[in-house]
Amino acid sequence: MKKVILFLFLFIMNTSVSFALENQCVTCHSVLKDEKQKKMYLKWQLSPHQKAGVYCNDCHDGDPHSMKKDQAHSEGKGVDILAKTKPDKVNETCGGCHLDILEEFQKSRHYKNMDVKKRPTCSTCHYSLEGRIIDHNHIRKLCLDCHQMSVKEDEFLMLLNVEEYKEISEKSRKSVAIAKKMISYQETLKIKTVKESDISLAEELISLSEDIIHEDAIRWHQFDLHNLSSSSRKAYYLGQVAIDLLLPGKK
Numbered sequence: 001m002k003k004v005i006l007f008l009f010l011f012i013m014n015t016s017v018s019f020a021l022e023n024q025c026v027t028c029h030s031v032l033k034d035e036k037q038k039k040m041y042l043k044w045q046l047s048p049h050q051k052a053g054v055y056c057n058d059c060h061d062g063d064p065h066s067m068k069k070d071q072a073h074s075e076g077k078g079v080d081i082l083a084k085t086k087p088d089k090v091n092e093t094c095g096g097c098h099l100d101i102l103e104e105f106q107k108s109r110h111y112k113n114m115d116v117k118k119r120p121t122c123s124t125c126h127y128s129l130e131g132r133i134i135d136h137n138h139i140r141k142l143c144l145d146c147h148q149m150s151v152k153e154d155e156f157l158m159l160l161n162v163e164e165y166k167e168i169s170e171k172s173r174k175s176v177a178i179a180k181k182m183i184s185y186q187e188t189l190k191i192k193t194v195k196e197s198d199i200s201l202a203e204e205l206i207s208l209s210e211d212i213i214h215e216d217a218i219r220w221h222q223f224d225l226h227n228l229s230s231s232s233r234k235a236y237y238l239g240q241v242a243i244d245l246l247l248p249g250k251k
């Protein structure tokens, strides 16, 4: 009995200690006054990584339990807190979690045999700790940062392809989101206005569309852009058919 009580006591102590042990990188950086540091913190705070519980030390290493800067930054071992996010290391750092994307990216000209100073990394296109995904209105500018020197026709066409692909991929995501909303609306109704069989067909189409969107977004990182537009058009089409099926009064 004593053992059980001791165990319970230790258990409670342990959980309350781990509550107290919040991520100290975040605790300290959230109150830094320096303008640059504030800006960096805010970028993470608004990022998809913050929402997903990916912390500073997941990309930078360091000791997230230490409340002292030097110990936190170097783990007492003289580690450089920026080593893992430098251009020659950052692809592998991000790829530690986004493995499928890293594997595709490794097949790309952007990765192979290229001077690290000239090549884009995950960090270049996703804006380091922002984790931002650029939209079709801005993507040309991102690519032109490096591809502007060339007036080769195939590169020009490539950029048009990229914009088109991005635009369709965004439209597909929108169609799928609308179709899903329409289904959840049907679920709230006492009497459905769309046939059960049409709803389940729409669900299948949505799931096919989502698979294509996801596969394309990963495969995109090969930067072999020829086949992407046609498969993303298919994803968009599937989403639109699902929406049509879900419109009330359709025969």
Ligand code: HEC
Pocket (backbone or CB within 6 Å): 024, 025, 026, 028, 029, 032, 037, 056, 057, 060, 061, 062, 063, 064, 066, 067, 068, 069, 072, 073, 081, 082
């Ligand atoms: C007690 C406060 C404190 C803690 C804890 C802390 N930092 Fe810092 N950090 C700072 C300050 C202050 C700076 C500004 C530069 C300096 O003074 O070294 C900084 C700078 C940085 C930089 C930029 C370094 C550079 O050379 O520009 C990174 C990256 C960083 N911190 C990451 C982390 C990570 C990751 C953790 C947790 C493992 C962490 N910090 C924990 C206070 C802290």
Ligand code: HEC
Pocket (backbone or CB within 6 Å): 025, 026, 029, 037, 040, 041, 044, 045, 049, 054, 055, 056, 057, 058, 059, 060, 082, 085, 086, 087, 090, 123, 128, 129, 131
């Ligand atoms: C998803 C990965 C990721 C996460 C999470 C992340 N960072 Fe970073 N951070 C980066 C990358 C990549 C850079 C760009 C580094 C470079 O250019 O050398 C960077 C740059 C910085 C810089 C600027 C360094 C400089 O000198 O330009 C600071 C400061 C920093 N991070 C602090 C933090 C803090 C504090 C957190 C948590 C609140 C955090 N980072 C979370 C990836 C991340």
Ligand code: HEC
Pocket (backbone or CB within 6 Å): 048, 049, 052, 054, 058, 059, 090, 093, 094, 095, 096, 097, 098, 122, 123, 126, 128, 129, 131, 132, 133
């Ligand atoms: C510790 C694991 C981890 C690391 C390291 C990491 N990520 Fe992430 N990342 C995630 C998770 C989890 C999500 C949210 C779920 C998702 O969308 O996959 C995410 C989301 C993203 C998104 C948004 C995806 C979307 O669909 O909106 C981008 C872009 C991204 N990460 C890029 C990066 C980049 C660039 C780096 C390196 C600088 C990086 N990640 C490092 C785990 C990680």
Ligand code: HEC
Pocket (backbone or CB within 6 Å): 091, 094, 095, 098, 101, 102, 105, 110, 120, 121, 122, 123, 124, 125, 126, 133, 134, 139, 166, 169, 170, 214, 216, 217, 218, 220, 221
């Ligand atoms: C040359 C620019 C570029 C580089 C380099 C790049 N990305 Fe991307 N990434 C993009 C674009 C643009 C998209 C959006 C694709 C789409 O809409 O289908 C994207 C999409 C993503 C997504 C979202 C995938 C999804 O399921 O929706 C993640 C996560 C991501 N990239 C992570 C990475 C990682 C990790 C690396 C490095 C290994 C990397 N990216 C390298 C431009 C780039």
Ligand code: HEC
Pocket (backbone or CB within 6 Å): 109, 110, 114, 118, 119, 120, 121, 124, 139, 142, 143, 144, 145, 146, 147, 158, 162, 223, 224, 225
């Ligand atoms: C940081 C610079 C940089 C950025 C940003 C960049 N690229 Fe590149 N890209 C290069 C370099 C350098 C090459 C290699 C050229 C070579 O091998 O001759 C390349 C090669 C390519 C190739 C292969 C061309 C071939 O002949 O096989 C494609 C496709 C490509 N980039 C597309 C893009 C797209 C799309 C974007 C924007 C989302 C982009 N790049 C952004 C630097 C960049």
